[in-house]
Amino acid sequence: MALDSSSKRVFKVVGTRPPRPDGVDKVTGRALYGADVSAPGMLVGRILRSPHAHARIRAIDTTAAEALPGVKAVVTARDFARLEGDKIIDMGEDRTSLRDVRDNCLARDKALYDGHAVAAVAALTPEIARAALKLIAVDYEILPHVIDVDAAMRPDAPVVLAGRAHENVPGGMSPNVTNHSEFGHGDLEAGFAQADRIVERSFTTAATHQGYIEPHACLASVTGDGRADLWCCTQGQYNVRDICADLMGMQASQLRVTASEIGGGFGGKTVVFIEPVALLLARKSGRPVKIVMSREEVFRATGPTVSASIDVRIGMARDGRITAGEAVLRYSGGAFPCETVDMGAQAAFACYDLRAVRTLGWNVLTNRPKEAAYRAPGAPQAIYAVESVVDELCQGFGLDPLEVRLKNAARKGTKSSYGPTFEAIGLEATLEAAKAHPHYSAPLGPGQGRGLSAGFWFNFGGNTSVSLSVNTDGTVGITEGNPDIGGSRASISLMAAEELGIPYERVRTAIADTSSLGHNDVTDGSRVTFAVGLATIKAARDAKQKMCARAARIWGIDEEAVLWEDGAAKPSGPNAGDFPPMTLAEIAAVSFKTGGPIAGHNEAHADGAGVSFGVHICDVEVDRETGATKVLRYTVIQDAGKAVHPDYVEGQMQGGAVQGIGWALNEEYIYGEDGRLQNAGFLDYRVPVASDLPNIDTVILEIPNPGHPYGVRGVGETPIVPPLAALSNAVSRAIGQRMTRLPMSPPRVLEAINAGR
Amino acid sequence: MRYVRPETAEEAADLLGREEGVSRILAGGTDVLVQLKSGLVEPDLIVDIKRIAGMRDITPEDGGFRIGAAVSGAMLGEHAGVKALWPGVVEGFELIGSTQVQGRATMAGNLCNGSPAGDAVPSLVAAAAVARIQGPGGTRDCPVAEIPVGPGRTALGKGEIITSILLPARPARSGDAYLRFIPRTEMDIAVASAAVSLTLGADGRVAAARVALGAVAPTVRLVDAAAECLLGTGLEEDALAALAAACSAACRPIDDKRGTIAFRSQVAGVLARRAAAIAHQRAGRTS
Known part of the structure; x- marks a missing residue:
């Protein structure tokens, strides 16, 4: 039987564009989305959230809420089963501790961020549930808080959680520093010694939310004999089942989880927030309980991506050869430990074939919501910083940024900056395609700038x-x-x-x-x-x-x-x-x-997920009197290995680019002096609207992944990696000032323009 | 919560005047309903004024137009007469919200919401529009400029409702324009805004001008000093620069999530200057 096929086969069905089945x-x-499922006798679940960025919970008095007619159950962290030790949950891109998931679902001893859940009610109607929340008396002792990642690293910073540092974190640092990583190879100082020019810059990026249209929602039903059903909007029903069963003290076989149709996830729905709470309420009330988050709750209490502070130092010879690269990355994933910086530290220089490279990463606790994966978690920030410095070096030498990237591009056989040696990869082909694209040679008008960035993501396989x-x-x-x-x-x-x-x-x-x-x-x-x-x-x-x-x-x-x-x-x-x-x-x-x-x-x-590279080209025009940036033209070039359904591949490329444009220009979590989130809604958390954007042009390349019979590579994450630097390089060139802070909101751009006048 | 739909303005004012609890007036509802759903307000009484006679009418009056308090953006945007006479007022109002919101939102509601960033208000102030107010004791007229007294606060007394807004007649060779700055291209709230209304004399120079700024002070601000920079000029470069400087100097903004003091002050001047140029062009086209 000839069941195996060559990756260069001629496809009959794969590669066509049938209408989408959904x-x-x-x-x-x-x-049917998460909020669309109902059950007879269902109650409304609502969650009480901390109004403080950081506070000790001295006591929670629920008696008045429980006494309100129509209230069927009130729960707090005390209602969770005792955990026999902790457990690490592996979720592909993310690892988290079961104890942290539990304490994020309902705060135990401390409220760790504005919006942290502290109690929940199940009632007959939304009005009763809302009234019941007001009757829950929480005795808070307000503690000093810390929001900024650099401030949280200082030895005297308020401590979010103590005793959570991994062994790899050196002693003497703030307890907020929980994880450290280091990658690279070669003799860095020898590399810098060979450089004709060294640029060193510091960058910051804001926490941004995945911005999915559908808020989290679930319906839980627990029977008297200990079996349970859960319908929810999630990216992984098995993960939800395992976590909820552990937290409820149930056997996994007795909890059936059904995933609804999903209105966007982008990584943000890999996390459990409301499901264990709904199960607790359903068990306590004996009735099905539905919880639907409001948009405000989504912003305050579900995962944005990490906020970051990054230093990059790159040396370049006059001919464009990069002689050495170094980056220090400080990421905060909010109030619980995470390891996202590992991926940033690995991805930072992945596009380059370097003889001397080193990255250091630090993960830091702050009083922000727990980060969740967001499309290529950790990579966009790191690559933004590196690609910005490469662009500045190109400008300094008067070199073409595409030629410089081609000269230094990682290719088959390159020992990557994070260790492994690359197999067949598509970066060089992607750069060549960018060079050949009419966009790259189109003339620019006055006040306009063109930015370029490469991007990379590992991609995963898994069970x-x-x-x-x-x-x-x-x-x-x-x-x-x-x-x-x-x-x-x-x-x-x-x-x-x-x-x-x-x-x-x-x-x-x-x-x-x-x-x-x-x-x-x-x-x-x-x-x-x-x-x-x-x-x-x-x-x-x-x-x-x-x-x-x-x-x-x-x-x-x-x-x-x-x-x-x-x-x-x-x-x-x-x-x-x-x-x-x-x-x-x-x-x-x-x-x-x-x-x-x-x-x-x-x-x-599944092993053998092939890494993926993309190159983005972006033209902008900046209004020099207001600092407003208009994206004039945008082209995404990416290696898909094999595009199984090209419409969806193009959709991923366009969607990632658009989210990246939002990240670069306007999206950010804004906190007040009191540590409270000030823009928990789509009005002031500004994702791009359709009229903000040009058509996002796409070019799919197909360099087969040797690890898949049809050559498929994952395509969903790489496209959010290059936009940050593509936009920043375009704006920096348009205004003649190097931008080092995201988002490049109009006040920041105008300030830079004024400084350069 | 009680919901009532009175037939007359007198009845509405009477109900509101006698209410001891929290009351809200419902016209388009694009602010009130959002506040209700988010739990920001829990009124005891909602008075829906949409069914009161005249509330949804646009009526010519002494060469101008009287706009009923429940006239939506979509209705005003299709009224050729108002668009021809006060294009800046119509374009400001039409910037509010989405197409769906435009089907319900009202200028009077935008004014009574009391936000310094309301897009309908600066053009009304620049137009010297006058609000007609029904109170428990009768009616009175009040310039729109005097209605807002602080963020979320108005000069309306207990039981008073705005029933209409009069856009006055204006001489030939007049034009107005409104511009706002938002970080996006739509679906946003002004970070700074400017409305300019001007009339050209027989010599082609500016004979009368009014300049109003939004989102740069606790209330929409009429800036006489800025208007004076335009009088007698043909909007030459130095006049426009003086206008921008006068506007920036008149700003009393706050630093907040939408913009900084420096940004708002600078951009208000830029917008005023650009709006003046558009108004000037429009004035030159009419006769």
Whole structure:
């Protein structure tokens, strides 16, 4: 049987652009999102949140709330089961401790940030629930707070949590410093000695929110015999199940979690916030409980990305060769430990082939909400700083920024700045495509600037289960366990159709609940099209093998003498016998008489996710009297390995670019002196609106990933990495002043222009 | 919470005047409903004025127009007469919110919300518009400029409601314009704004001018010193520079999440200068 295929194969279905399978439901309002599920007798759950950035909780008196008619349950942190020790939960891009998840869901001894949940109620109506929250008396002892990452590192800074530093953090630092990392190779000082020019700059980036349109929502139902159901909006129902079961003291098998349709995630829905609280309320009240977050709650209490402060020092020879690069990265992921800086420290110089490179990373606690993954977590900040300094060096030598990047580009065989040696990668091809693109050579008008940046992301694989059933009418159903946040159902169906040799229209992919399929890691790390696609191809091959065996049985020949080609089983050659091919539909139609139902499945840990590179080109015009930046033209060039459904790939590239543009220009968490978040809404947390943006032009390159049978690489995260520096380089060139702080909001840009007058 | 929908302005004023608890007037509801849903206010009484006769009418009056208090942005934006006479007023009002919000939002509501950043207000002030007010004891007229007295506060007394706003007649060769600065291109709140209304004399020079600034002081501010910079000029470069400087000097803004004192002051001058140029161009087109 020839089931393996070369990555240079000619595709029939993969690479086409069928209409999205969830499109009609979504535009007609039929799709069921997190808040759309209801149950008889359901109660409304509401959460009381800390108005203080940092406060000791001396006591919580819930008696008045409990006495209010219509209130069916009130819970605090004391209602959680005792944890027997802590546990580290691995979520692909993110690792977190179970204890921290619990203490983030309901504050235990201290409220650690403005918006931190401290208690919750379940009541008959929203009005009663709201009234009940006002009756809960929390005795707070207000503590000094710290918001800024650099301030939090000082030895005398208010301590957010003590005793949480990893062993790799040297002694004598503030207890807020919880993690340290170091990457690199070569002789740094020798490298700097060879430089004709060294630029050293410090940068800051603000915490930005994923900005998904759908707020978090869930419905929990707990029966008297200890079983439970949970419907929620999440990127990973298995992860939700495991965490909630642990926190509730339940067996995982007794908790079934069903993921709803999802209105955006971008990494922010890999975290558990309200689900354990809804389960507690449901268990205590004996009735189903629904919790739907308001937008304000989403901003105050769910994960933005890290805020960062970064120093970069790069040496360059006159000919554009980078002789040495060094970066120190200080990230804060809010009030709980995280390791996001590791990824920033690894990604910072990943685009370059360097003989001497070193990055140091520090993670620091502040009184901000716990960070959540946001598209390539940790990389955009680091690469923004590096790409800004590279651009300044290019300007200083009068060198073309594309040529300089080509001269220094990482390629196959390069020992990467973070250790591994690269396999076949697409950076050079991506840079060449940028150079050849008409955008790069288009003339610029007065007051305009062009910025360029490369970007990188690792991509992940991970644990995956797929089941594929061949129906007797010749159609195929696929069950997979990763919520579809970027078009994965279409891509999975396309890959199954390709592998089986049947039309795409005959395949339907559905997302399973946790009781219907084996474990799947969270939808993150751009893993789904790669890893679930890989498992789907293997499940299809499993089914093909079984169908070949059925045909062999019907023909009365040896199984080994049957092969699968063009959607049908065939004798492998003249010696095997002379039988007309049997199509999938023909084999399926008689399956009940030839041995029963036919299905394929695959359960595996997928390795071999190929790294992905992108290059963005951006033109801006800056109003020198107001500091307003208009994005005139924007082009994304990215290596997709193989674009399974090019519409979705382009959508990922455009969406990432747009989120990056928002990050670069206006988005930021703004805190007052009191440590409270001042812009918990879309009015003052400014994501770009459609009229702020030009069409985002896209160029997909396909440099096959050797780790996937079709060459697929994850594409969802890389596109948010280059925009920060692309915008900053464009604005800096347009105004003749180097910008080192994000966002480049109009007041900051105008201040820079005024300073240069 | 009680919801009432009176038939007359007198009845509405009477209800509001007698209410001992918290009351809110509902016209377009684009501010009130948001405040209700977010729990910012919990009124005892809501008085819906949309069904009162005349509230949704635009009526010619003495060469100008009387705009009912419940006239929406969408209605005003389609009124050729008002657009021709006071284009700056219409363009300011139409900047508020989205298309959906425009279907309900009202100028009187924007004025009574008391925000110094309300986009409908600076142009009304520059236009010397006059609000007609119904109170429990009768009606009175009050210049729009005198309605806001601080952020979220107005000069309206207990039980008083604005029933209409009069946009006055104006001489030939007049024009007005409104510009605001927002970090985005729409769906935002002014960080600074400026409205300019001017009339040209027979010699083509500015014979009359009014300049109003938004979002740079506790209330929308009429800046006479800025208007004087334009009088007698043909909007030459030095006149415009003087206008911008006078505007910046008149700013009393705050530092907040939307902008700094320095930024607001500088940009208010820039906007005034640009709005003056547009108003001047419009004035030159009419006769």
